[in-house]
Amino acid sequence: GENVEQHPSTLSVQEGDSAVIKCTYSDSASNYFPWYKQELGKRPQLIIDIRSNVGEKKDQRIAVTLNKTAKHFSLHITETQPEDSAVYFCAAIRGGADGLTFGKGTHLIIQP
Amino acid sequence: NAGVTQTPKFQVLKTGQSMTLQCAQDMNHEYMSWYRQDPGMGLRLIHYSVGAGITDQGEVPNGYNVSRSTTEDFPLRLLSAAPSQTSVYFCASSYSIWTPEPYEQYFGPGTRLTVT
Numbered sequence: 001g002e003n004v005e006q007h008p009s010t011l012s013v014q015e016g017d018s019a020v021i022k023c024t025y026s027d028s029a030s031n032y033f034p035w036y037k038q039e040l041g042k043r044p045q046l047i048i049d050i051r052s053n054v055g056e057k058k059d060q061r062i063a064v065t066l067n068k069t070a071k072h073f074s075l076h077i078t079e080t081q082p083e084d085s086a087v088y089f090c091a092a093i094r095g096g097a098d099g100l101t102f103g104k105g106t107h108l109i110i111q112p
Numbered sequence: 113n114a115g116v117t118q119t120p121k122f123q124v125l126k127t128g129q130s131m132t133l134q135c136a137q138d139m140n141h142e143y144m145s146w147y148r149q150d151p152g153m154g155l156r157l158i159h160y161s162v163g164a165g166i167t168d169q170g171e172v173p174n175g176y177n178v179s180r181s182t183t184e185d186f187p188l189r190l191l192s193a194a195p196s197q198t199s200v201y202f203c204a205s206s207y208s209i210w211t212p213e214p215y216e217q218y219f220g221p222g223t224r225l226t227v228t
Contacts (some may be wrong), residue, residue, distance in 0.1 A: 006154075009152075017129045034216060034217070036219075042221075042222075043202060043220060043221050043222055044155070044202070044221040045219075046216055046217075046218075049216060056159070076144050076179075085115075089154060089155070097158050098157060098160050098168060098170055099145050099157035099170055100147075100155070100204075100217060102154035102156070102158075103154055104152060104154040105152075105154055106154060
């Protein structure tokens with residue numbers, strides 16, 4: 001089955017700086033890669049996703065890149081703000097699979 | 113649309129008790145699933161369903177049962193609760209999973225379960 005590794009487990013950045021979270025996956029057939037943000041006590045919320053036929057996708061301060069050859073994808077957050085503090089999860093899935101395989105999460109801390 | 117709803121929000125059980133966690137969605141999604149979230153473990157798939165009358169096991173199915181009699185509802189049953197089942201449980205739904213490229217999944221608010 002699919003295996004997703006996520007790094008780092010904790011990331012502390014100064015407000016206004018950029019943050020990068022990296023994930024690798026094992027199943028070369030995986031073709032959908034969502035990123036979820038989870039605030040304390042809340043549900044995971046989809047913030048951005050990318051499909052295997054796209055190398056990069058941007059949405060305002062958030063971007064995701066995908067390298068299919070190396071089987072890794074990354075989340076980039078620019079101009080970080082206090083409200084970006086949360087746990088971020090990457091995930092991977094292929095069409096027809098049973099469900100998402102999640103990374104173990106990254107706790108992003110934005111220092112004022 | 114209410115989206116994905118779950119009840120209860122919190123539950124405390126004693127070892128050996130049984131209970132049902134409820135999940136419902138009003139988006140006419142074919143696919144529904146249950147995940148459990150434990151500290152440092154991410155979310156792990158328990159059971160899933162690709163349509164009414166069809167269910168299957170995920171990564172961690174032991175100790176749980178599911179059924180899907182309608183498109184809207186997907187309850188999760190704990191047969192005999194154990195302390196190892198203390199966790200936060202999330203239900204999720206998606207338009208479809210059986211396509212070349214999966215659709216995005218929407219999560220419910222979660223149920224925090226403690227087994228003593």
